[in-house]
Amino acid sequence: MGKPHFISDEIVVLSRRDYDALMARSGDEGAEDRMTATIIAESDAAIAAGADIALPEDVWTAIEAGETPVRAIRKHRGMTQTGLAAAAGVTQGYIADIETGKKAGSTETLKAIARALAVPLDTLVD
Numbered sequence: 001m002g003k004p005h006f007i008s009d010e011i012v013v014l015s016r017r018d019y020d021a022l023m024a025r026s027g028d029e030g031a032e033d034r035m036t037a038t039i040i041a042e043s044d045a046a047i048a049a050g051a052d053i054a055l056p057e058d059v060w061t062a063i064e065a066g067e068t069p070v071r072a073i074r075k076h077r078g079m080t081q082t083g084l085a086a087a088a089g090v091t092q093g094y095i096a097d098i099e100t101g102k103k104a105g106s107t108e109t110l111k112a113i114a115r116a117l118a119v120p121l122d123t124l125v126d
Helices: 016-025 029-048 057-064 069-076 081-088 092-100 107-117
Strands: none
Touching: 016 029, 057 069, 069 081, 069 092, 069 107, 081 092, 081 107, 092 107
C-alpha cells in the first residue's frame, strides 16, 4: 500500500489502487473485481517486460511442497542437470548440490542459471 496523504484529521487521500484494495478487503465486490483486474494487468505487464515469469501451477505447487525452484523449473523446461550445467557454465555436480540444498550458489552462478532457465533471478531465490 502506498503512503496515504492526510489533508486533515477527517480527510485522507489514497491512490485508486489502495482505495480499491481497502474496499475489496471490506467485501465490496466491485472493488474486488477492479483489484483483480489491476493485479492481472500488473502481472501481464511484468511478464511482458521480462520482470516476471508465467509458470504452470504444477511448477509452483512443487516449489511450495519443498522442491527447489532450480529443480522444478529445470524439469518443467525438460532440461537435464548436465544440460543446465552446460548452459550456465557450471558442473553437473554443482547443479545437483544446489537442487539438494547442499549449496546455495553464488549470485553470479544463480544469475547464469536464471538466464539458462529463462526466468528472472528472484524466481530462484526467496
